[in-house]
Each structure stands twice: as structure tokens, then as C-alpha cells.
Amino acid sequence: MKDILTAIKRNPFVLDGGMGTLLQGRGLSAGEKPERWNVSHFEVIEQIHLEYLQAGADAVTTNTFGANALHYGEEELISVVEAGLACAERAVKRAGKGYVLFDVGPCGRLLKPYGDLDFEDAVQLFQKTLSLVGNRADAILIETMNDCYETKAAVLAAKECSDLPIFVTNVYGADGKLVTGADIPTMVAMLEGLGVQAIGMNCSLGSKQMAELTGEFYARASLPVIVQPNAGLPREEDGKTLFEEGEEEFAKNVRRMVEEGARIVGGCCGTTPNFIRRVKNTINGVAPLPVCKREICAVTSYTHAVEFGKIPLLIGERVNPTGKKRLKQALAEGDTEYVLNEALSQTEKGVSLLDVNVGVPGLDEKKLLTKYTCAIQSVTDVPLQLDSSSPSALEGAMRRYNGKPMVNSVNGKQESMDAVFPLVKKYGGVVVALTLDESGIPQTAEGRLAIARRILKEAKKYGIERKDILFDPLAMAVSADPSAPSVTLAALKLIREKLGANTVLGVSNVSFGLPNREVITAGFFTMALTCGLSAAIMNPFSVEMQKAYYSYLALTGKDENCEKYVSFASLYTPSAVAEGGRKQAIEDGTLKSAIAQGRAESASVLCAELLKTQSPIAIIDGHIVPALDEVGKGFEERRVYLPQLLMSADAAKAAFEKIKAYLASTGAKEEKRGTVVLATVKGDIHDIGKNIVKALLENYAFRVIDLGKDVPPEKVLESAKEYGAQVVGLSALMTTTVPMMEQTIALLHQEYPACKVVVGGAVLTEEYAKKIGADGYGKDAMASVRFCENVCKG
Template sequence: MGLKEYIKDNILIFDGAMGTMLQKKGLKLGENPELLNIKEPDIIEEIHREYIESGANVITTNTFGANELKLKLCNLEVEVAVDAAVKIARKAKGDSNTYIALDIGPIGELLEPMGTLSFDRAYEIFKRQVVQGAKSGVDIVLIETMTDLYELKAAILAAKENSDLPVFCTMTFEENLRTFTGCSPEAMVLVLEGLGVDALGVNCSLGPKQLKPVIEEICNLAHIPVMVQPNAGLPTLSIGNETKYDVTKEEFADTLCSFIDSGVRVIGGCCGTTPDYIKELNLRVKDKKLTAVERSYYSAVCTPSKVVRIDGVRIIGERINPTGKKIFKEALKNGDFDYILNQAVSQIEAGAHILDVNVGLPEIDEPTMMHRVIKEIQGIMDTPLQIDSSDHKAIETGLRYYNGKPILNSVNGEDEVLDRILPLVKKYGASVVGLTLDERGIPAKAEERFEIAKKIIDRAAHYGIRKEDVFIDCLVLTVSAQQKEVQETLKAVRMVKENLGAKTVLGVSNISFGLPNRELINETFLALALANGLDLPIINPNVSGMTRVIDSYNVLYNYDKGAEVYINNYANVEVSTAVTAKGDGAGKNTSSNNVNVEHDLKYIVIKGLKEEAKQATIELLKVKKELEIVNEYLIPALDEVGNKYEKGELFLPQLIQAAETVKNSFSILKAEIVKSNAKSISKGKIIVATVKGDIHDIGKNIVKVILENYGYEMIDLGKDVPVKTVVEEAKKHNVSLIGLSALMTTTLRSMEETIKALREDGYDGKIFVGGAVVTKDTAERIGADFYAKDAKESVEIAKEVLG
């Protein structure tokens, strides 16, 4: 029986924590675990054998960090490390029916736009691991402990495009039901199922009980096997300096068994789980009866942090499109991305749920521009996008580099178009708009359009694309030229909705070309289309009459329960002002040529419009001093973004973009300070370092960026910093605040030693600590003054200590 068939009706048991076992067997602090594949293969083989004897069906290769960026620190080639690890696993497996999983962990750097690592570079790093793993003879590609959905997508594509192996994927979630970068369980399920992985789920970060809400949500959504590998609870430090965990093997096994009833089919352990945990797990599940779990399908698109379900009227904003827009065309030609971003921001503020992105101009490189615009938009907002193009390369570029699940606009009923585009839709897990036209053009009659719609849905099903992911556009014709066909469009919408059960989309404003008072025609037609079953109107949401029609429709058709949204939008608003009630500020020009300096710098920072920040700062300097700008605009803006981050209204990408926007403003202010010999705007010095033995510095780097932009002078000692170096640098710079980071359980002890050494040397300042394995209790136990759960908390600590 093949592996894919096996996990449909059986529980697959993975092994436990390689790192924990290596630590028990003498792994030195700071030593690269993959080096042991070469130096001490017998130790790795022994660990594999212990897990196999404990009942594991799958053993995981010692390659979690075997990527070229991490291995170059110890002069080890990826191919050598991976091949050695697989050979050890195969030897340990012997004649048993054990599967071997190639373990692939995060690269250790943030991808663009949050960081500097490109998607293509990440893909190549993962590809190198996958190619060697497949060549060496693994059975599964396991991509685990991911926090960034974009990095995970790069890894999945590398696995599926360079091997035919089953692909299992897990992300690591926090107690707020989000990953470190803000990805939700639902977004993960939508994207990973779309990309065609064979199992998905969660590992690491927390114990089984803390992960229960995340696992339940995943199980309620997933249509493929769910995988769970929790930690053995939360880490603590024992008297013997060995990292301990607070969940026993019995508690661990009991909780994981309860997940099986919800649909979990792949189980195992992460940090702290030894062979004893796997043995206990095996004893509990070997006779457990499985019940089939059926999940319904639904229509939805997403970014990592926002899912838009198409279960009511959802507005697609139409303004990111050069057709008939002279200024937009010039912006595309000139690379004026701030103008484009302003179009995006204003539509979201006016009520758009999804944004159509069309950058097609004959005189530009459309695939390159599509990539750039998608990256820029996704850098500042979490609204799903509709990729709109007729250029095949631009379509694939957009689908490949989009972070989440997009809509593709579009295919039509021509066989050649369907067979060229639908495989791309399937490969990248997108939804698609189907236009009811073919080589004969747009049929006059509704029945003919319906037949094309049915053909598109049937052909999509042939490629494995569900009806829920096909949105039918029955096509709006201009009423001034084809008046009779308007009724046919409305009739076709109703037929598609009632007889095919598919979602529908229309470009509403096409109806009124050539007529005076176009808004009146558009609004009336929109109301008629909604009544006939339109789900996704493509409109300009900044024309508030259109959004008013939708708001009132939702009340009249009982979608807006208790008229809650309607009352919130229109209570106490006069009719004459209701036109701009929802779009206040949405249509204004916030480009660099027309900056309202008393308002817009704060707005610009909050929205993450990096280039605009420079011009706005220059304008403000005409009426404000440098420190006034910092204290009256930049700090309040960062505080507002930070508060929204704390509340879960914004996530890490937006937090970083706001900080980077402030950095652009600071560059202008600092240059002005140098010219005028004004007082430095530094609020004090802070040292940050990732402790000895830990080579992960993503969290530390984020803290650095945020604090820097609050006006603190940051002294970054880097990663894997010796205790002695921290002590010497603290004395040299005479700092009052030090931040220490650790991501690995094995380096908690190093963090404690660093704090102890600082105190023994007479350092009387404050120390704050953070990182994935650090808790408030741990911070207190090792002698830290503060625990920073995230970058925002580090700002509050800095304010308390340094002002």
C-alpha cells in the first residue's frame, strides 16, 4: 500500500525530537547538528533506531538546518549533509516498513517584503535540499516549523517541481492562533490544499493542550490528512542545566489521541519528545478505531492574515487598471508605485474586499511589473488580489509570486484558452473567473452563455478545480449600444446561480459607457444584478453610491443581520453627506505632489507608503523642527500601528513596513540635523544579541528595526554571540538596556549564563529577553528584568527604562 493510501485509513506515527535527543547525547552548545552526520553517524543512527523501536512509522532525517546559508557557517555542503543523513536513516531502517522523511526547516531569514531574501533565492535554497534528498532515497518531503506562508510556498514549489515525493507541511502557531508572521490556520489550509500537499498541520511552539484550538480549527477546514507534532509542553530549566518540559508522556499521548477523533491522521512529537513519548503514543493509538470525517467546500480567497469567504456580496475594486486612466498609465511607465499603492489603500478604505490588479501596457514588461506591483501591495496590506491579465507569462508570474490564494481573471470558453490557463490555476491553487464567451464571441442569449459557463466548470473539474473555485462572468454589455442584451446578462446570472450553483462576477460599470449620469445607470444595474444572484461586483468602491446600493441590498436580503452594518455606516448621516460617508479620504490625492503635511505623514507611516514619507518629511520641515516631527508624527504613528498589532488588527508585515517607512523619514531628518548641527534625536543606546549557540536572529532583527525607528540607537552584536562579547560590549558602550534573544531550547542555558556574567561583572542596567522558547516564567527564573513577548513589548520596555 502506498503512503498516500495508507494515511487515508490509518494513523501514521512520526518520530520525536532529534534536537532533544542530540542534546541528551552530548551535542555541544553552538555545534551544528548536521555536522554529526559526518562526525558521529553512529549517534544519529542510534536515535533513529530508538524511535523505530518505540513504534514510529516515519523517521526524520537530521537535516532540519541543512540549507546552504546555515551550512556555510561550518563549511559543509548541502549535498554532503543530506546524503549522509539519508544514508544513516536508511541503515537504521534496515528491513523494517519505516518511511524516511527529508526534514526541511526554515531558512532563517525573512523573505521580501518583510526581509531581504527574494522568493526565487528561497526557492533555489529549498530546491537544492529536495533534489539531493530525492536522489538519496527519501520517501517523504517534510517541510516543518514554518512561520511564513510565503517561505512555505517557495519550499512546496521546490518540492513538487523537483520531485514526485509526497509533501507534508506544518507551521508553528502561537496561542493567539496565528504564526509569528500573522498567518491564520484557515489561510494555511486554503493555500496548502491549493498547492496540492499531501498532509498539513502544526508542529512545535506549544504543548498539545495549548495547540488544541488551532488543531480543531484546522480539522474543521481541511480535506486532506491533518498532521500534529506538538512539543512536550513548555520548556523549563532544571537544576542540572538540562532543558525540561512540563507535559508527561501520558498527558501528551492522551491529548493527541483525542485529536484523532477530529480528523488528525499523522502524529508525532517535537521539542522535548523522546522515544518514551512515541512509545506511549503508539500504545494508545494502535487499536484506535477511525471514523470518516467529511468537510464541505466553500469559496474563498486569502492573504496569509486575511481570508475573504465568498458567502455574500464581496466588492472587487477596479481602480488598479490602466484602461482609460491616463494618470495610472503614466504611473506604470514611471514606476510610481506610491500612486498605485494609494489607489489600493483608498479602495480598501472605501469598502473593497478584493482588489483587481491589471498592469497591462504595450510599452512595459508586464510580467516584471505584475510581480513588482503584487509585492508592493502585499507589503502594506492584507487584502486578497485578483490577478487580471491576458498575458500568459504575466499570469504565471502573478500566480507564482502572490502570497496566499488569489483569483485569476480570466479564462473563457475557447478550448485552447482553457487548456493553457486551467493547469496554471490548478498548480498554484487559485480561483478563476470564467467569461461566457468563446471563439464565436459573446452570445446574445442567456441560454448560450449558460452553456459556455457549464463547459468552463466541467473543464475545470477535469483539471481538478472545484466548482467553488470558478466564478462565472456572464459579461456586461454597453446598454447604449446593446440594450436588449442587458436582460440576457441578468437572466444568465440567475441561471448560473440557480442551475450550476456557481459564484458570479460582473464588471458593473461597463453597462453605462457613452451615457450621461453614468452613476445612476451603474447603481440601478448593480441593484438588479444583485437581485439576480451577483456575488462579486467589480466596481469603483470610491463611488459611494455603489457601496450604498450594496449596503441596502444586504439589509433587504437579510445578509446584514439587524441592519448592524447599515446603521453603523449611515446613522446620523445626512443624505447629502452620505455620498462620502464611507469614502472619507479615500479618493483624495496623497501623492508626493500634494501632501497635507499636518495629517499625511502619520497616515503615510500607518499605511507603509515608504517613498511618500520622504517628500512628506521635506514638506513638514518647512514648518516643524526635527524633534517635533519625530514626537508629533512618527512616534504617534508607530504607537498606533503597534497598538493595532497588539490587537491583531495588523500583523508583522505591516508592522515592519511602518518601521521601514519611518526609516525613510528619519533619513531626511538626520541629514537635516547634520546640516544644522542640531541635537541628536537618539533616545539612548540599546544592545541586542542572539545568544551563544543560537544562529536564528529573525526576531532580534525585527526588534532592532522597530526600536531604531522609535529613536533608539541600536548596537546589534549579531547571532551566536559569546557571553564574553556581550559583557565587553555592555561595558564599552555604557548601555542601560540589553536585549537577548534565543529561539532554540538548547540555548536557554546560554541566555542564563550571559545574564549571570553581566551581573557578576557589575552591570547594573536592565536586561530584557525574548524568543520562541522564552516564557515569562523562564525570564524570571534566569534573572532577566523583563520578558518581551514581541517587538511591540520591547518598545514599552525601552520607554520604561530609557524614556
């Protein structure tokens, strides 16, 4: 059998050019689905393929760009895919040469959390199409993808239902980024991690602009690079769309791209068989640059990559419930906001990655790790380290992770390697390898090095390279064994020198059992850094650690002009000054006035102060609620505007956080007034009003389940039942979505009559609310709160 992977090893490999623009020239009307022509105008499709092959293309791409289950019913999908393959096969037969690439375009919907398509649904969607291909193509070409997450879904689908080689091209702007933000290093790292066979760029840019990016792409990639530019940028002339580049210019630029590292070349929108003919002639005799193995150890999010081995990196360790009662409580209660704030506040302290560990005995770690991985990725683009001793928890999160994750961890035990390496091979990732095995942690540096070697050897069997492993030579408590730190540091050095691998340490372990732990941890951290540590898992709020880190960077020439040090040190506040600020806040008045005026920091300090003398419930009833009532009344009377109301809500929240922390430390549970489920109805995305109601209800000590926007009636019902809600609050802003609100209310009243429904939104009036069957009308946020209070009073 002819092997496309061998073919691309020799000369530059030429793909075909545009299809859509050619079809429009032959009568396809704007808005008509091009894949239908595989059946209705098969001779046209076949002819275009043939023209490309005759022009010199080594492969043709099937006319199946939009052939997915969102655009076609099941039967028609089968027929357009089958006919599309048949057109390409016939053309290849007539030409007497040529490979067939099965074309997969984006599905046209954005994935959650920014769109509404679930990741797994996207995977299934691509599988529906790809499972029809069988062995009738030489490779799968996933192309024109402008979202990193959707690209991952398509690649996983291809891996799971086909053995064909996978080629992937993404749509970059002139800034070298996808429209959803990912840059070239990100896409290269993620796609190589996923194990595809060739990667590159297509569409959007003209050949001139794409040539500007080719060198950078080649320098990152360990795989053959594909380029398929447009014939320049489309422009408008007398109401018509024209492309600006001619054949000669295009071919010249493609030649430049081959000289700078492209190996598989073709065209996209606006290109024709003549373009491809000119390309073929122009690159004739140009030898492509070799495909090189790049030693880049990179972890990514959905926007950027962080690279180990340049300057040492910080990994924030705070999202880990070990020894943290408040976090355990938040995980147990599903208090996502607390967890997200723990993650976000670390990103403000300059960490490059965040560790995510949600292992709490008695909780479903597999479910939680995936949930919080997705939730944290919805608030920050800092890459994550997925941290669990459970391979199944890791797998769930690695699959869903948007980008190439860091994975913690594997170790020298055969069982661990058998479980974790297949995951890294399938989903990609940089894995932390602990230097321990069946006989425990070796007492000597040489012993740990030997385990590292074995891990490396075993990884090779899976095709996992050294660059994707970070060795952890294990920091242990100096209080238990005075020689432990020296062994760790010696092992660290050996692994760097003998294996050339990157390293990581959970440095805090060293100070276990000692007072003022951060003092000695920071000392150890500096020592590890001088031994060549690549990254530390650490507490970014520790000023001692920051001092050590920024000093090290400046003192070793890793901080140009000492810029990082200066910006850290000039903001660094000695503790006496911080104490002064706290006192000021206390002298500044009462908790009630702090909330009424919307001063969150003061509210937090004042509440902590009150907790010394009063019970939580006395503070809530005697200070927080009266303050909110006062502001709420002002809002109802239009003396207070929305932003001011929300500032007060924030201040109250800050006070509540102190109460929650206090309760967690005493092991007590917070009393809730009742449970309210909130949603913006299906078809509507306006959630400002809903979010305000949520903030206020939480302040009034309600448990709030926020389902978000565009929520179908069934989902509202399901959640209301699941959480035993006393009230459901529905919001709609558009007249077009009020019928959906009515439908949701009817369903709730029928299936769950114990629950009351309050509605709000700009298009509603009291009368209208009654008409559609609501139990209450929230004229504004305060009115909704009052309604819930009345219902829950009983």
C-alpha cells in the same frame, strides 16, 4: 514499491518525535549544528531513528532540519543530506519496516519585504537541498514553517525538483495564527491550492493546546491532517529548560486529536520514543475521521482568507488604468506611491479584495504586474485579484503572490484554458471564468451556461474543482442592447442553480455610454445581488454602489442588527454638506499658510482652486516652495520640530497631487529639478532621516529613487547610473556602518564621478563626512535639500 499515500488512508499514521532535544541529551552542545552529527555521530542518529521505529512509529524524519545552503557550504551540504538519508535508510532496514520522510525546516531568514531574502532566492535555496533527495525518501516533510511566504517558496521548490508527495506543517500559536499572521483558513487554502498531499501543525504548542485547534483545522481541510505537538511548553526551572507534559497526558491529547480529525500524528520538541510508544498504544483501534472534500471557495492574503458564497463581496476596481490618465502616467513614470495610495484608499471603503490590472500599451505588463502585486502586498493584507489577459504576466504575479490569489481570467476558448489552467494547478488560485469562447459571447443565458459547463469539465482534467472557479456571465452596456442585462442576469441565475458555482460581475460595464453612470450601475448591482451574485468588481468610492450594497445586506438578513448599514449610513455625508466643508477650507486662508500649518486637506482644495487661474510652475515657485522654505528655516533654527516639518511636507504633497492630476489631464509632463538616489547603507536599517529627506526632496520637485535600507554599494551605483542621478544621498546611524558608507562613496566616485554624494546620520559630523570622501554633509534634512538644489542649479 510501498506507497505512503496508501498507508495514510488506512489507520492513523504515526510519525516520530523530537530529535534536537534527544541529541542535546547525548552530548550535542547548544549552538552546535545537529546535521553534522549525520556524519560525525551517524550511529547515534541511526539509533534514535531505530528507537522511534521500535516504539511504533510508521515513519522516521531525516535529521536534515537545518540542512540548507545558508548553514552549510556546498560540499558539506551534500554530505550531511546524504548521510542523513543513509541513517534513516539503515534504521528502516534494521527495523524491517518504516517510511522515510525527508525533513525540511525553515531557512532562518525572513523573506522580503520584511526581511532581506528574495522569494526566488528562497526557492533556489530549498531546491539546492531538495535536489539531493532523489527517490531516497517516501515523502518530503516541510515543517516548523512560521511564515506563509517561506512555506510557499519551499513547496514550489519541492514541486519543481521532486515528484515525491509533499507534507507541510506550520507553527501556530494558541490564537491559531502563525507568528507572521496567517490563520488556519489561510494556510489550508494556500497549501491545498499548491497541491500538497497532507497539511497540519507542529511545534510551539503543547498537545493540550494543539488539540484545541484540531477540530477547526479538520473542518477546513480536504487533505489528511498532521499534528506534531511539543511535550507541552518549555519552562525554566533552576536555570534548566523543562517541558511540562508527561507521556500519558500527551498520548491522551493525541488520541483526542485523532478523534477530532487528525490522521498523521507524532511529536516535536521534548518528545521521545517513549512518548511515541504511548501514543501508538493509546490510539490503537481509534478510526480516524474520513478526509472530506470541503466546498470552500477561498482567496487569501498572508494573514486571512475571504470566502465566496456567504455574503456577497466587493472587489475594488480602481487599480486599473483603463480610462484613468493619472494612473497611466503613474505607471509609466514608476510612481509607486500613487498606485499604492489608490489601493489603500479603497481598503478604507470596505472592499474584501482589490483588483490589480496594470496593462498599459507600451509598458512591460509582465514586469509591472509582479512589481505592483508585491508592492501592494507590502502595504495591505487585503487579498488581490491578479488581472491580465496575458498568461505570462499572470504567471509572474501568481508565483510571487503571498497567499492564494484570485486570478482574472480564463474563458471558454481552448487556447485560454490551455494557458491558464496549468498556472492555477501549479500555483493555486480562484480563477474567474468568462462565459465566452471562440464564437464570442452567446446571446442567450443557456449559451453562456453551456460554456460554463465546458470550462468546468476542462478544469476537472487539471484537478481544479468547482470551488476554485468564479463564473462571470458578462455584464454589457444597456445603451447598446436593451436586452443585454436580462440575459446576463438570467445566465447568472442558471449558473448558480444548475452548476452550484459562485459568480462575479464587473457591474460597471452595464452603464457604459450613459450619463451619471453610477446611478444605473447601482440599480443593476441590486438586481444581480438578488439573483445570487457572489462578488462584484466595482468602484468602492461610488456612494450609489455603497447604498445599494449595504441596503441589500440589511434587507436580506445578511447584516446582523443592521450593523454594517448603520455604520455606513451614519457616516454617509450628503453632497451639500461636503461642499460646505470645501468652501470652509477655501475661506481658511492661503495655500502657503495651509502648507506651513500642515493642513493637507486644505492644501489640496486651495491648490485645486489656484489651478483655475495660475500655471503649475507659478504655484510651485510662488506658493509651495516659499511655504516649505519658511518651515524649513524654522526647523533649522529649532523652532519647528520634526513632526511639524513632516506635516507640512504632507500638506505640500497633497497640493502636488492636484498639480500632477492636472498635468495628467492636459497630457503635460511634470518638470523635475533633478534626480536623487537615496539609500541607507548596507548593515544599517535606520531610515527615519532618509525618509524625511525623501519627503522634502519630492516637495521641492526632485525625482527621488528610494532604494530603502541595508543597501549594498553595488546596488547604489547601479541605480545611480540607471537613473542618471545628479546626487546620491546616503544615510547611516550606527558607527559600525560608517565604513560601509565610505566604501559606497569610493565606489561611486570611481565608477560614476559625475555624481555628487551627500551623507547624513546621527553619528556623522561635517569633518567626518569630509574624511570619508563625501561631497556634502546633510546636518539635517533641510541641509540635504539645499545641497541638492545647489548641485542641480548647475
